[in-house]
Each structure stands twice: as structure tokens, then as C-alpha cells.
Amino acid sequence: MSTIAFIGLGIMGSPMAVHLQNAGHKVIGYNHTPDRTADLVAAGGTAADSAAEAIAAADVVAIMVPDSPDVTSVLTDEGGVFDTAAAGTLIIDFSSIRPDVTTTLAEQATDKGFRMIDAPVSGGEAGAKNAALSIMVGGTAEDFEAAKPILDAVGKTVVHVGPNGSGQTVKAANQLIVAANIQVLAEAIVFLEAYGVDTAAAVEVLGGGLAGSAVLNQKAQKMLDRSFDPGFRIDLHHKDLGIVTSAAREAGVVIPLGAVLAQLMASARANGDGGLDHSGLFRGVERLSGRTSE
Incomplete structure (x- = not known):
């Protein structure tokens, strides 16, 4: 020990x-x-x-x-x-x-x-x-x-x-994937709510198919409940997307969705959501859709 x-x-x-x-x-x-x-x-x-x-x-x-x-x-x-x-x-x-x-x-x-x-x-x-x-x-x-x-x-x-640095490179890729999953989950839930669908039932069936993911399992309920107590703050994910977009540029790699995600995360911070859980990206989708539930 x-x-x-x-x-x-x-x-x-x-x-x-x-x-x-x-x-x-x-x-x-x-x-x-x-x-x-x-x-x-x-x-x-x-x-x-x-x-x-x-x-x-x-x-x-x-x-x-x-x-x-x-x-x-x-x-x-x-x-x-x-x-x-x-x-x-x-x-x-x-x-x-x-x-x-x-x-x-x-x-x-x-x-x-x-x-x-x-x-x-x-x-x-x-x-x-x-x-x-x-x-x-x-x-x-x-x-x-x-x-x-x-x-x-x-x-x-x-x-x-x-070797040293590889763990951080893989983590940057992880954060890119997680941000994309959270953003599209938020968009899907706002879309479902707009049509009056039973969102809890929808999330259950989506989770059993190809759309299922750890992000859906851990973050969908937070979005449904509008409960964004931080497990991982938007401020930190903003920092991580800055890392991956900068590193991609240095490597000459194009990550167009990553660039959009970085901007959406920055928008969330600019709107005062930096201290919320990163599932709080949902609030940005609501704002863009004119459906803010605050």
C-alpha cells in the first residue's frame, strides 16, 4: 500500500x-x-x-x-x-x-x-x-x-x-464525443417535447436501441427534470473543447462539428450557464428554439 x-x-x-x-x-x-x-x-x-x-x-x-x-x-x-x-x-x-x-x-x-x-x-x-x-x-x-x-x-x-501526453490526447477526443452526444440528446428532447410526446417513454425506448448511450442513460433525466446540478461543469467542458480544437488545428485535422460544439459551449457560458452540469447545453437548445422553460 x-x-x-x-x-x-x-x-x-x-x-x-x-x-x-x-x-x-x-x-x-x-x-x-x-x-x-x-x-x-x-x-x-x-x-x-x-x-x-x-x-x-x-x-x-x-x-x-x-x-x-x-x-x-x-x-x-x-x-x-x-x-x-x-x-x-x-x-x-x-x-x-x-x-x-x-x-x-x-x-x-x-x-x-x-x-x-x-x-x-x-x-x-x-x-x-x-x-x-x-x-x-x-x-x-x-x-x-x-x-x-x-x-x-x-x-x-x-x-x-x-507515452506521456497520450492520455490527454485520448481525453480530448473523449470530450469531443461526449459533447456531441449531449448536444444531440438535448436537440432530440426539445424536438420530442415540441410534439407532445411522452418523453420519459421515448427516452426508455431510445435507450434500448442504437441511439442508446452512457450519455443518454446519465443525462436524459437531468434534461427532463431541468435539473442541472453539476457533475461536470460547462466551464470545464468549454476548457476541454478549447484543448481539442487547438490540438486539431496544430495537427492539421479538420473537426467541423467540434468547432460548432465549442461555440455552443461558449454560448452556454456567455448566457450564465458555466456553473451548470454540461447537460445544461439543453438550455441553449431551448433558447435557440424560443422555448426557454425558465
């Missing part, structure tokens, strides 16, 4: 840290908002007063923060991982960030005697709570094997997809 410093105990990080503690690891958690450590402490883990305090006591550092600058800060700031951790420490970055940033940070980590993998996750809050996340891992085969017991404690589908 490992001693794990878990940095970032938000909607996803908190249940992940609890699963690791329950699996027998010793987890020391840190979050900018101290009350987010409550669930970990209740599970027998420890709350640190600073990231440096957590990192200094650990042989594994897990990171789950919102964006590239946040990961960079955790690693490179004074009192951060590069400044505080013991040589040989394994760094597992569960965050979803730019692949090029990940690659640069992994090179720096190696130069400083650390091991690092990028291990972004998919599955949202439900996947985190149920330890059923899909985890796409970039790094060396040796570091992947070293991290596997930790990854298995929080994920159901854990796959090594290539």
Missing part, C-alpha cells in the same frame, strides 16, 4: 481519494477549500494544511485540478512537487489538460528524478463515486504498471494508451 498525497478534492477528486483510502492506502488530502477534505477524513484519511505538507509525506502524488496552469502550479511552485517530493516519487495527474503541457511537465519530472503519468478520467461524478471511471494513461509501461493498483481502485476501464 502507498502513502498518497491527493491534491484537489473537488466533485471528482473527493470520492476518488475516499476510494483510495478505503482500498488500504494512506491518503493525505489537500484542497484550497478546506471543507472539501471532510469526506476523506470521515473515511480515515488525513487533511493537510498545505500541498507541501501532503507531498512531503507521500511516495505517490495524485493531482485532480481544473486546468493546465493549476497542474503546473502544483508541480513547479515553491513548496510544490518538484520542490518537496522525494526522489522517485510517482506523480499521477488525473486532471484533463493540454497534451503539450503534460509532455513538457513529464520531461521536467524525469529530469528531476520523478516518475509521471497522465491519467485523465471519464465517467463524471457518478463514475467517481462508483469507482467506475474510464482512465486513459500516458507514460512508460513501467510507470503504468507501478500505478495500476492505484488506478484500479478508482477506475473500471484502465488502459495504457501510449
Whole structure:
């Protein structure tokens, strides 16, 4: 069992840290908002007063923060991982960030005697709570094997997809697919409602056919209920679509639907929906259709 410093105990990080503690690891958690450590402490883990305090006591550092600058800060700031951790420490970055940033940070980590993998996750809050996340891992085969017991404690589908940065590239593709599914599901439900169809019955039968998907299973009811408490915020999905559209341009790849999705996500934020679950794209379809149910 490992001693794990878990940095970032938000909607996803908190249940992940609890699963690791329950699996027998010793987890020391840190979050900018101290009350987010409550669930970990209740599970027998420890709350640190600073990231440096957590990192200094650990042989594994897990990171789950919102964006590239946040990961960079955790690693490179004074009192951060590069400044505080013991040589040989394994760094597992569960965050979803730019692949090029990940690659640069992994090179720096190696130069400083650390091991690092990028291990972004998919599955949202439900996947985190149920330890059923899909985890796409970039790094060396040796570091992947070293991290596997930790990854298995929080994920159901854990796959090594290539060298450092590959996990983030696969996650960007994941976010493109998820956004497209959410958008077309929202459009379908607004369409069904316009015709007075029993939408609950419609969603049930659609879910049993080729239109069925994890997105339909997890997000349709939120749309029907107009309940958009965040499991994964529009703000974060907006960031992720920025990553994939930028990376596609750099690779010379055309993603026309991805570009439209990025604009629709940006519109949702501009209309004040950034803090909502990404299923809140439904509200944008309603606005465009003149059917706002607010």
C-alpha cells in the first residue's frame, strides 16, 4: 500500500481519494477549500494544511485540478512537487489538460528524478463515486504498471494508451464525443417535447436501441427534470473543447462539428450557464428554439 498525497478534492477528486483510502492506502488530502477534505477524513484519511505538507509525506502524488496552469502550479511552485517530493516519487495527474503541457511537465519530472503519468478520467461524478471511471494513461509501461493498483481502485476501464501526453490526447477526443452526444440528446428532447410526446417513454425506448448511450442513460433525466446540478461543469467542458480544437488545428485535422460544439459551449457560458452540469447545453437548445422553460 502507498502513502498518497491527493491534491484537489473537488466533485471528482473527493470520492476518488475516499476510494483510495478505503482500498488500504494512506491518503493525505489537500484542497484550497478546506471543507472539501471532510469526506476523506470521515473515511480515515488525513487533511493537510498545505500541498507541501501532503507531498512531503507521500511516495505517490495524485493531482485532480481544473486546468493546465493549476497542474503546473502544483508541480513547479515553491513548496510544490518538484520542490518537496522525494526522489522517485510517482506523480499521477488525473486532471484533463493540454497534451503539450503534460509532455513538457513529464520531461521536467524525469529530469528531476520523478516518475509521471497522465491519467485523465471519464465517467463524471457518478463514475467517481462508483469507482467506475474510464482512465486513459500516458507514460512508460513501467510507470503504468507501478500505478495500476492505484488506478484500479478508482477506475473500471484502465488502459495504457501510449507515452506521456497520450492520455490527454485520448481525453480530448473523449470530450469531443461526449459533447456531441449531449448536444444531440438535448436537440432530440426539445424536438420530442415540441410534439407532445411522452418523453420519459421515448427516452426508455431510445435507450434500448442504437441511439442508446452512457450519455443518454446519465443525462436524459437531468434534461427532463431541468435539473442541472453539476457533475461536470460547462466551464470545464468549454476548457476541454478549447484543448481539442487547438490540438486539431496544430495537427492539421479538420473537426467541423467540434468547432460548432465549442461555440455552443461558449454560448452556454456567455448566457450564465458555466456553473451548470454540461447537460445544461439543453438550455441553449431551448433558447435557440424560443422555448426557454425558465
